[in-house]
Amino acid sequence: MDIKEIQNLIKFVAKSGASEVKLEMDDIKITIRTGSDDRGESTTYVQQIPVNAPVAAQAPVQQAQQAPAASPEPASDENSKYITIKSPIIGTFYRKPAPDKPMFVEVGSSIKAGDVLCVIEAMKLFNEIESEVSGKIVKILVDDSSPVEFDQPLFLVDPS
Incomplete structure (x- = not known):
């Protein structure tokens, strides 16, 4: 440290x-x-x-x-075919870049690796969270402007 x-x-x-x-x-x-x-x-x-x-x-x-925290991992139960994208940091989750801008992604949005999915604000810094997989957003697991913890699931992605 x-x-x-x-x-x-x-x-x-x-x-x-x-x-x-x-x-x-x-x-x-x-x-x-x-x-x-x-x-x-x-x-x-x-x-x-x-x-x-x-x-x-x-x-x-x-x-x-050093393991990447945002690495997608398979979820359990009925969501086992989906990939879970998790928060790499603690902070406040935002679905859009600014209050007057559109959402980064919606349920049903097609994404590819490198696409920005959300922003997490930590200590007055806005960190863009990018997708590491391609697929389709199946579920958004966090409400806009909510606090998130490290390794908390944010999105479910269908890779097929």
């Missing part, structure tokens, strides 16, 4: 209104406490934890973190 990611995390926590957040990963521990009074102060403690594990043992963890 580099300094830029830590700064972004601090800003996100400050805006969220949480009074304390603790994050522990393999080699780092972070505690962010925001002042309960309205001065907007925040205190951050970053502690490096020495890791004596060999580099080869850490490789599977790094590969798991």
